[in-house]
Amino acid sequence: MLSIIVAISENYAIGKSDDLLCYLPDDLKHFKALTTGATVVMGKKTFFSLPRRPLPNRRNIVLTRDTTFTYENTEVAHSIEELLNIVDANEQVFIIGGGEVYRQFIPLVNELHITHIHHCWEDADTFFPEIDPTIWQCIEKERHEADEKHDYAFTFATYYRRK
């Protein structure tokens, strides 16, 4: 089972200067709850943007074309084909970013876990591809309002690929 998990702004921005656009503690908890115990796959830039790496209690796989790259307690795949060969068909695999990796995986996954952040960042440098409603059906939505810990309102949404 291959899924994407991502936080996206209203203009599809996901990052700037190798960092996230904002920190929403409840979104980080949501990410942790969904991915703990599963496998997480990320591009090398996202891996090095993590404050703590590899992510604990998850099988971490980093995508890089650098054949000399190694990192403790972390697996490496050098292509999508190699990645698909080292995961089991019944393994829950989350693609966790970033932009370059999401663009390649969106045709391959069946499920999107999107946190829609209700704000626009015009100065972002990394974007998610558009979510085509003829391909993706939203099956679940849960809105959270801004509060003292969250600068922006956000909605957790799950999309399934239409048959």
Ligand SMILES: NC(=O)c1ccc[n+]([C@@H]2O[C@H](COP(=O)([O-])OP(=O)(O)OC[C@H]3O[C@@H](n4cnc5c(N)ncnc54)[C@H](OP(=O)(O)O)[C@@H]3O)[C@@H](O)[C@H]2O)c1
């Ligand atoms: N909002 C969110 O939910 C979210 C989530 C994750 C990341 N982000 C943000 O996204 C940004 C990073 O994204 P990005 O697009 O710059 O980089 P990225 O996708 O994280 O990493 C790109 C790197 O991954 C490797 N790679 C990509 N495709 C590959 C393939 N098919 N085979 C082998 N290696 C491959 C390459 O590494 P080498 O150059 O080493 O070959 C490439 O340079 C940051 O701002 C980050 O904060 C946001």
